Amino acid sequence: YYVSKGNSLISVILGLEWSQACDVDIAIRINGLPNNYTFDYKTTCSRNQSTVCTINIEQVAAFNWIYIEVAKESGCTSSVYSLLDVRMTDCSTMMSNQNGSCIRSYPTRRIMFNYYYDFLYVPLYLERPNFTPTSSSSAITMNKNNSIYAVEFIVDERNIGGTLNLDFDVRAMSSVSVKTNVSVYICLSKHYPQTMYNCEQNYLINIPKNSLTVRSIPYPEIALWYLTIQHVCNDSEIICSNSSLSVVFQITSSQCTSQQCGKYGLCRIMTSQQNVFSTCVCIAGYRGYACTDSSKASVAKSFNAVLFLTLSNLMFIPAIILALSRRLFIEALFYFFNMFFSTFYHACDQDIYKYCIFKYDGLQLTDFIGSYASFVITLITMATIPRTIKVFLFILGLLTCVAINARDRFDTVQFICLVSISFAFTVSTWIIVSVMRRRLHPTRKRLLLVIPGFLLAFAGVILFAFVETDSNYWYIHSIWHILMASSIMFFLPQKQLYKKENVELRTMTSLNAKNQNSISSLINAPDLTNIVNNQSQAQSVFVLAPPVLDSASVSSSITDTSKTSTDDLIKRR
Template identity: 60%
Template structure:
């Protein structure tokens, strides 16, 4: 259950921030279940809003577990990104070469459960939307069995709280404001909201004191002594601060402060004025003219095309994506495009194709330098290194921004020619370009991936689901790819099921037809399930889910049927239990085929039942059943089955699945050969013969009292009933008959 609360509580100013009266804001997410990281589809994304300026924002984190969680050193990753989904590669996955992966305002916290109630504090956070990305990353050195963590659930709760700082003064263009600094207020904030973009502004100030007065400025957040975009120190009572061209609809916050508090014995009065600077060509006040773009949306998520809108009478005004640059004029173009919550979950693409005109000498060294920048257009020299673009003549260049940050962005293109003036004047370049947005990597994920649209806590994003061991944002990292051993893994997993053939043949030979049918069912569906359960070149005779269910039912039923066959009960009762066991396997697999606990319970109950039949028969007939020879024959089967279960439960991982699971097939199928009852080869005696007692010969010697008499042998009649007790065992049905 997710609890999302926005609490607005009036709060008195604290001793530390006694200058400001404001409001406390809170935002809460409760019990968000987090999962092991394999790709972006496993991560949870949370959305937070900081609605007003604040000095510090706190994210409190609480982690709880449910079930059997033995690994306390599991790493939990909590990433915070301003205005975009966090872009990261926790396992050093590589990105496509054309991708720009450097981020602004990305903060990372990695902790485990030994850290109690971790806290993230951000000083002067930017106003707007923040996104958190949360997932679990287990140590790579630890081999985790596939069923080891099925009973452990990890939940995370987080609370954002911050106190809004009131801004008492707001600058308005060409209107001065009065400022007073005192002992009670040695620092004060002001703000300015840009309404018209692409203009340079200057802040002028005059003060009544010669003390150094520091003015700091920052875009979209409160500045402080260590975090600011612009800074000036007022000496001799006057100073000025120039600010670059900025896009419209941006807040700029100023902090005016005095470091030397002794200067505040008397209040310091000042005046601030903000005004625009006239843009002059080829001077220090040079301005870059930016053309707006129109965003055209298509039918797919994040599928946009940005079309420039030219506001001047250009010769090629009808073209929306082609410009001509040469050395005769400035040849500088800038384009403004917006990224908002409608396309932050995709990838932004900038495609360029330059062609030099046919009449230009091929020896001329001419190129186009570009810059991608936020909030303001920048020339190549001032551009961040990762956001620079160099387009050589007769070349194609692509740059991509995965999960772009929300802002007004600028693409600035500048003609560069290194040669003689006459050569450069005629060295004309034609540039075709396109700014677009799409899912994943242009709605694709290479050869070994599928693009998917997912939702996490109502945050929609696109991501690549990679196969065959490929990783990364575009499924281009082949560090752990296993395409080379794909054929061998398929053959191992499918052909290993043929080990059921000896068990099937032996069951038919001993007239155990139901057992033979179950083993054939298991072999058939296990073979085709593993042929379908492949990333590459899969072969499915019908739907994957149906094959998987049939394979699980066949595997469960093989265990149950074999154990019932080993029980010492009449065959008619076995037939009933066979049907009951198969129906039970169908029911529990339909409920949850991945619940290994129910499988353990089913096998345990069946095994205990079989052992009880052995004990009851042994006590009843006062001899060991099965016989010691039969139990000795069972031992190799038990060892093989036990080894298979150990491999399946404790050794099988995602990496070694293809050969460990094949060994599981071989061991379990081979063990059946030792468990199937032997056929009764001896000829059964008739019931009448087994019930007839033996007739003893009794010799009675009678000595005659007279001489000359002979000894005589007299045969006395014997009562059969008197000997019946000595032949009780022969009147009973042989326990061996109960095996058939």
């Protein structure tokens, strides 16, 4: 049955004829199919009582469907003949009564503000006596003669993801005695108004005189809601006749709660499967819808977390010093960049103790770029290629890190691909050099030095990928900082100056050996022509040597040595 007009009293009348004594159940549900466990109204019709069963649906809002189920009791095999009749009566033509068979309700006007779920419901008094509307709240005067008041307000898809807030201020008039037992009952219901006698327990509020009450309902259902205010006096007839109360109430809808999650929570707008809703993100171990549950709170832990996450970045300092000592200035700059922005990003990423040098999103982006670039730069530095090509690849790697972080900084697949390509490039240069020189490159000593770095980096990746959770993030991620920064010191290549000095030393040793061979051949030479030839050979061998030395000084020293040897030989003859 479709309700086309609101504020209506609906009666469901079922006429029955039995051939055998069987009970018949009638279940009714609004906007849903009823069953034995889920229903809004239910009654059992017995042949011994009457042949007509009636269920009154006190008051239903417009544009709702009423589903009715008629079923025989289990085990009944006889036929039951029934006649169903649904009757609707407009409540506006009836007087409201104490038992709530028909309560007249007043509409509201919804005012929307600039934020999600931020609404204010203003009742339209419509000839209601003793009603005073204000800018943000409504005040009514209630007594024995005006004992029930109801308003209706709509909740739709625009505010189901927020919180419905109800504020009440009940004040007794000056003529009311302090000892008078008078109060107000509030009933919140869907589809139709309810009184205190048949209101659901969780939606019934008792407010004594001269008191304030606030109630919040998170994520209300889509429906036409009713707020019923009822004046109740439990004293004598004479006292209750003069027990007027002033009730000021306000109906609003807001994000999260009216207190905006308090001190230890942040109100966020979230999206899940195309559903938008507001929720409190609690910090420092606080829990609950409004972040008020402190049973597992740990404020001191937040201070330890900020210390661990920031100070652990200081482990980059040894790597920076080592890079500077080996004249790897670009690498040192990247490591300093990573250390600096990682420190301030984690200082800004805290809940309570936080310090941001600029916007959080900017700090996060620079931290991710610095971390990605440090991996790429370190791997390229280990490659066996000329320094000029390395510098070009440094810039290319940095631009790639900026591009992929601008695309999606939380995509781990693109990070793994970037590091894998860099690692494969470095290993390929080692293989090519080893094949060209026909010996292992890097040397075994160098590989033994690199292995601890790989072990540290591998341990850090395992902790980061499989061990790190929200609860242990503050110390596991700090260990990740320490392991990755320590591994850099094993990856950085030796200083180029050392290699140059070693080449020069090997060249000088080779020259001395060749000079000794020349002198020995001169002793057994038959004439001076062989001496000159040996001298020219020694000079030609030296000229082809690879070390970068002063060729003029070396040539003169060899010539002087050769002349001295020749003079000694002539004197002996």
